[in-house]
Amino acid sequence: MVEQAAAADNLEAGAAKKAKNRTQRSFWYELPILVAIALLLAFVIKTFLVQAFTIPSGSMENTLQVGDRVLVNKLGSWLGEDVERGEVIVFKDPGGWVTTPLVRPANPVARGVQDVLMFVGLMPAADQKYLIKRVIGLPGDRIRCCDDQGRVTVNGAPLDEPYVFPGNPAAVVRFDVVVPEGRLWVMGDHRAVSFDSSKHMADPGGGTIPLENVVGRAFVKIWRPENAGWLPVPSTFEQPALNKDG
Secondary structure (H helix, E strand, O other): OHHHHHHHHHHHHHHHHHHHHHHHHHHHHHHHHHHHHHHHHHHHHHHHOEEEEEOOOOOOOOOOOOOOEEEEEOHHHHOOOOOOOOOEEEEEOOOOOOOOOOOOOOOHHHHHHHHHHHHHOOOOOOOOOEEEEEEEEOOOOEEEEOOOOOOEEEOOEEOOOOOOOOOOOOOOOOEEEEOOOOEEEEEOOOOOOOOOHHHOOOOOOOOOEEHHHEEEEEEEEEEOHHHOEEOOOOHHHHOHHHHOOO
């Protein structure tokens, strides 16, 4: 009986060991599949839903600081939702606005990590240039700077802009433009250093950008923690007078 019990114990131990080995093998077999699924989901999310972007310059201070990270809603663009005045948007370079390319690491491992981060949308692609600005004017709007109180006006209605960097004027250069159909007038909140629509009036489109270049609206700051929070549309853009004929 003792020998039978010992044999049974050995069989159970052997079966348990085999089951453990099968579990370990199953895990390692399934791991690449799980990683592939996770990467695919991340790719789909960043392509069609939400993508993270890092703020590279001070053109949107103090609303956005250098190194902040924002989430951009791309679903609205796919669904054809209208861009609204006052929204902070990310858009593709219309040509010549971005002059500094993304730096690629010399180390092949670091480059591989960068490639993965670009694939899942945690950093912008090396061959694509993006900017982030605030929408001031929509197609058909007349944008002027400045009125007798130094304010930007939209269709004659002055904007109250507390988000503009302290000490900055409403605009560094004067302008009086009507936004063409299918285009937008955008400005950075740090007006003195932002190379926005007002600084590109000699370009094709008179400084405006194509609506088709809009990637999506930046709706929340997720990093850094001390600067995290929502990016609402300022109340000045809710004035009914903005919608009158420019």
